[in-house]
Amino acid sequence: MSSSKELHDETPADQPSAVLDRGRPQGEGCPDRELHQSAAPLATGRPDRSSLPESGLQAAVLPQSTAAVQDDRHDDGDPFVAQPALQYIARHPVGSGSYGTVWKGVRKHRTAGTLGFAKLVQDDVAIKFQSHSNASNREASIMAYLRDQNDIHPNVVKVLDVLIGAEGPAIVMESLDGGCLTDRLEQSTGMAESAARSIWLPVLSGLAFLHRHHIYHGDLNPNNIVFNAYGTPKVVDFGLSTHSPCGLVSGPCTVPYEAPEAGFDVPLYKGDNADIWSAGAMLFYMVFGEHAFPPVKHYDAWKELVRTMALRFPCHRRHVSNDLTTLLTTLLALDPSARPALVSIFRSTWARCT
Known part of the structure; x- marks a missing residue:
């Protein structure tokens, strides 16, 4: 086995220490x-x-x-x-x-x-x-x-x-070896509602678990939904997440999944409402193969678009159910307080459809 350096964390002697290898391998041929x-x-x-x-x-x-x-x-x-x-x-x-x-x-x-x-x-x-x-x-x-x-x-x-x-x-x-949700999306036509439901609802269940522990993900998007070898979707990547017992968070998300109230240099906002908007934007993309509010070159211009433009559904997916469009309209509401709570989403007609 290749050797690895033994390095110690600069922790006071009276505290237990946890140390990692400082020598991070770069490229092929590096030791484990x-x-x-x-x-x-x-x-x-x-x-x-x-x-x-x-x-x-x-x-x-x-x-x-x-x-x-x-x-x-x-x-x-x-x-x-x-x-x-x-x-x-x-x-x-x-x-x-x-x-x-x-x-x-x-x-x-x-x-x-x-x-x-x-x-x-x-x-x-x-x-x-x-x-x-x-x-x-x-x-x-x-x-x-x-x-x-x-x-x-x-x-x-x-x-x-x-x-x-x-x-x-x-x-x-x-270890998750099933790829991410982005890999499964067909951008030209999107997914069938039944396929989207089978992935999105479990993700929402994971989100509800996080919210019960006062953890707000802050960056829900298809890249952060990864599957295991059995096809089970999992929420990953907590780099923008916040643990907040009061429920208030701050900071940006990934465009175009960032809630209207979120962003840079904005007041504190409710993390659960912002996560629900991001989940809605992700569901929209899963079904329609395009974004509810497509990103533009400049961030400020996109935020203005999200905060002023009415939600529109692509005409090429005329077979999408009214139950889904009704749900998406509420999920992507501009007013955070108008968005449904997670328990209401699970009780919606679209979520209960089999």
Whole structure:
């Protein structure tokens, strides 16, 4: 196995430390990144939910994360030799963006086998490496919070661990190999209503789960809906998300899925209403193959269009049901208070259609 550098986080000696490999591989021919989970437990307890967005990584991650990077060349496979309880190895990058790079990797962990011998179990994982920033620290805090919940949701990406290093956080998640929603959309004609419903409603269920935990995604769009090998859609990428017990958030979204009230340098607005608008814009695109409010060259011009232009439905999809157009009209209402709550959406005629 290729070697990896052993580097320590600059954490005071009286605090438990979580460290990552500083040497981030660049391109082919680079050694695998190895992240080991220490067998020694750290202090228990969960981060304060009310302060997650601002609390940084120490409070949010360290209570239940015991990560350390080690050189694994000494591992001779002897089940009686003390080994890390958990090890993550990043194999190769699969995607990147402004908020980090996602690597495909594996999780190796030892469990008790027969006759007292340790059994090595290996699972596929995805590891998102990030640099320290307000956005990445906020996302890591939110992911740590999701990791520590007793309940998980089948339509929200499962968080396995959140690790901290000198360069920034690394988020370990389940591996999703089914591609994103963008890959499934046919831009010329869109999806059939039944196909769109089978994807959109589970996504909305995942969104409801997040809202129950006061997490507002802030960037719902087809690129952030990814499928597992069984075709189950999952909400991913919390780089623009906010944990807000009061329900108020701020910040932009991805055009053309940004709610009219959202954006740069705007007052606080309700995160649930903005997510619902984004979900409506995504459903519109799924069915019609074009955007409700197509993006234009300049952001300010697009925002003016969204805030002033009436919603119009493409004439080439005349077979779309009235139930769907009625729902979309309410989802994409300019007034946030006029948009339906999630429970009302699930009770709508279109949602209950089989």
